[in-house]
Amino acid sequence: xxxxxxxxxxxxxxxxxxxxxxxxxxLLFGFMPVALFYHACISLGACATWYLATLYAWPLDDEAxxxxxxxxxxxx
Amino acid sequence: MTQLIIIGCYxxxxxxxxxxxxxxxxxxxxxxxxxxxxxGPFLLLMSIFGTTMTAFALVGSTGKAFVDGVGVYGxxxxxxxxxxxxxxxxxxxxxxxxxxxxGYKTQIQYFRDRLESxxxxxxxxxxxxxxxxxxxxxxxxxxGTVINKVTAGRVVEGKVVGATFxxxxxxxxxxxxxxxxxxxxxxxxxxxxxGGFPKHIASLVICAIVLIYVFFGGMRGTAWANTFxxxxxxxxxxxxxxxxxxxxxxxxxxxxxxxxxxxxxPKDKLxxxxxxxxKFLTYMFVPLSVGMFPHLFQxxxxxxxANSFKLPxxxxxxxxxxxxxxxxxxxxxxxGGLIQIPPHIAANENSILPFLVGKLTGPVLGGFxxxxxxxxxxxxxxxxxxxxxxxFTTDIYIHYKEKGSVSDKQEIFVxxxxxxxxxxxTYIFSLFEPRSVFTLGVWSFSGFASLFxxxxxxxxxxxxxxxxxxxxVIAASVSWIYLFAASGFAKDEEYAMQLxxxxxxxxxxxxxxxxxxxxxxxxxxxxxxxxxxxxFFPEKNAA
Numbered sequence: 001x002x003x004x005x006x007x008x009x010x011x012x013x014x015x016x017x018x019x020x021x022x023x024x025x026x027l028l029f030g031f032m033p034v035a036l037f038y039h040a041c042i043s044l045g046a047c048a049t050w051y052l053a054t055l056y057a058w059p060l061d062d063e064a065x066x067x068x069x070x071x072x073x074x075x076x
Numbered sequence: 077m078t079q080l081i082i083i084g085c086y087x088x089x090x091x092x093x094x095x096x097x098x099x100x101x102x103x104x105x106x107x108x109x110x111x112x113x114x115x116g117p118f119l120l121l122m123s124i125f126g127t128t129m130t131a132f133a134l135v136g137s138t139g140k141a142f143v144d145g146v147g148v149y150g151x152x153x154x155x156x157x158x159x160x161x162x163x164x165x166x167x168x169x170x171x172x173x174x175x176x177x178x179g180y181k182t183q184i185q186y187f188r189d190r191l192e193s194x195x196x197x198x199x200x201x202x203x204x205x206x207x208x209x210x211x212x213x214x215x216x217x218x219x220g221t222v223i224n225k226v227t228a229g230r231v232v233e234g235k236v237v238g239a240t241f242x243x244x245x246x247x248x249x250x251x252x253x254x255x256x257x258x259x260x261x262x263x264x265x266x267x268x269x270x271g272g273f274p275k276h277i278a279s280l281v282i283c284a285i286v287l288i289y290v291f292f293g294g295m296r297g298t299a300w301a302n303t304f305x306x307x308x309x310x311x312x313x314x315x316x317x318x319x320x321x322x323x324x325x326x327x328x329x330x331x332x333x334x335x336x337x338x339x340x341x342p343k344d345k346l347x348x349x350x351x352x353x354x355k356f357l358t359y360m361f362v363p364l365s366v367g368m369f370p371h372l373f374q375x376x377x378x379x380x381x382a383n384s385f386k387l388p389x390x391x392x393x394x395x396x397x398x399x400x401x402x403x404x405x406x407x408x409x410x411x412g413g414l415i416q417i418p419p420h421i422a423a424n425e426n427s428i429l430p431f432l433v434g435k436l437t438g439p440v441l442g443g444f445x446x447x448x449x450x451x452x453x454x455x456x457x458x459x460x461x462x463x464x465x466x467x468f469t470t471d472i473y474i475h476y477k478e479k480g481s482v483s484d485k486q487e488i489f490v491x492x493x494x495x496x497x498x499x500x501x502t503y504i505f506s507l508f509e510p511r512s513v514f515t516l517g518v519w520s521f522s523g524f525a526s527l528f529x530x531x532x533x534x535x536x537x538x539x540x541x542x543x544x545x546x547x548x549v550i551a552a553s554v555s556w557i558y559l560f561a562a563s564g565f566a567k568d569e570e571y572a573m574q575l576x577x578x579x580x581x582x583x584x585x586x587x588x589x590x591x592x593x594x595x596x597x598x599x600x601x602x603x604x605x606x607x608x609x610x611x612f613f614p615e616k617n618a619a
């Protein structure tokens with residue numbers, strides 16, 4: 001599932017390059033420019049993808065191990 | 077005058093919030109700078125979002141959509157939804173982990189430890205501060221412009237009517253300016269403040285207000301003020317959209333009005349034919365900047381737990397959409413024939429949103445909506461101010477003092493003094509010829525983005541060496557300075573570069589230069605010690 005999530009992120013980055021909408025001047029629903037609607041959908045897709053990422057690919061699996069230890073830390 | 081009173085009340089409210097949060101202040105520098113790692117998911121979302129959504133998002137996006145059309149959303153908003161959350165996810169959580177474990181307050185502390193290099197701080201500090209200044213500048217400039225435009229009168233046949241202040245209320249140098257379209261004419265009131273609150277005083281007042289509540293409340297006050305202001309600008313943003321749509325469209329329902337307003341957008345503002353596809357692609361590198369924003373780094377460290385990041389990671393793209401879509405539509409509507417944009421407003425794209433608010437809403441609502449725009453601007457300025465102070469005290473002042481010789485009180489005093497010095501420098505820059513908020517923002521973000529390889533490699537690449545890190549910072553800063561100067565210091569708003577047959581954003585070349593320098597130098601220079609490697613890349617099975 002982790003790889004699916006990263007695949008979706010890559011897919012979003014590719015779909016973001018919507019050269020097929022470059023000259024589209026249509027208005028969807030009578031008011032929404034196609035280019036704007038398409039990219040608003042990319043934003044929603046990003047939201048869904050990152051939700052999946054927090055479920056299946058969360059990077060910190062050792063939170064329990066984290067203790068505040070300043071040994072040698074913070075340079076000074 | 078009504079708008080000014082409402083704006084004044086709002087600013088007073090902010091001061092009260094700062095004073096109230098100071099009652100919870102524990103008196104330690106860690107509490108002042110990191111709120112004692114106490115920030116939960118909701119406050120973290122609001123403070124991170126409020127910090128990243130600046131004058132750039134409201135004033136800049138509307139102005140840029142007025143110039144370039146609806147394609148602006150794809151240039152930076154949708155890509156930011158992908159890239160910002162990616163940075164929170166891939167960098168933020170890991171940075172928080174090390175910050176919590178080893179007590180870091182700043183980026184430079186982390187890099188010094190990770191690279192076993194004291195000098196990395198000396199190289200990185202001026203670069204980070206230098207890049208924050210243009211970012212601060214857009215907030216300082218925009219706040220003055222917004223307050224001035226909503227309180228200004230109209231120019232009818234060369235005369236100012238309906239102004240808040242009579243000519244002569246303020247000294248001449250604050251009221252008079254040259255017409256950018258006709259520089260051969262002498263400076264005049266009608267081309268200057270136009271009877272509005274002078275923008276240079278307005279900028280100064282906003283800086284002072286933010287300084288006061290940051291000084292009183294520290295990071296906790298900043299996080300609270302950010303949350304309050306983020307909610308405010310999102311709610312008032314929706315109200316602004318509704319009011320402007322109804323007035324512009326002029327129909328009886330919102331839907332009909334929006335349809336009428338959108339139908340007026342010229343075809344060329346619905347297309348992206350004026351933006352090269354390769355340039356559009358390389359715009360996607362710009363949001364990588366959030367990986368190296370020092371103020372965002374500090375916000376990451378305030379998190380109570382790693383799980384606090386989940387809400388910001390998921391909701392950030394949605395929040396960007398909620399703010400940007402209405403702004404871009406409003407900017408595009410202003411290009412249609414439903415409203416006449418005076419030449420002096422059209423000449424300065426930063427004025428479009430405040431002009432529409434002032435023109436299309438009444439004084440009471442106009443005052444509230446202006447407060448909303450200022451909220452967005454100030455919710456970024458505060459974090460940037462605080463972060464500058466934290467960096468100076470932690471990475472320079474205390475670092476080079478004898479251990480234990482600086483009290484928490486002295487540390488906070490030095491932080492505040494440095495913040496005032498940088499704000500003063502930024503304010504002086506704002507007095508010069510204004511630049512497009514959008515263009516200046518992109519330059520600042522491009523500089524930070526060119527440092528992205530450094531933080532990414534530090535967290536994930538064992539092969540990074542201190543010499544490689546120096547090379548990365550030097551290559552990024554030299555290429556940034558060179559290209560920024562080549563663009564006439566952001567004067568050429570369409571500045572781009574040729575990479576073979578393709579037109580690309582300058583950030584591409586900077587990123588390429590910093591990455592190549594970092595990798596090549598790291599491959600031929602000695603690696604950090606085994607102890608450091610174990611500290612930052614522990615073996616899974618190590619005892």
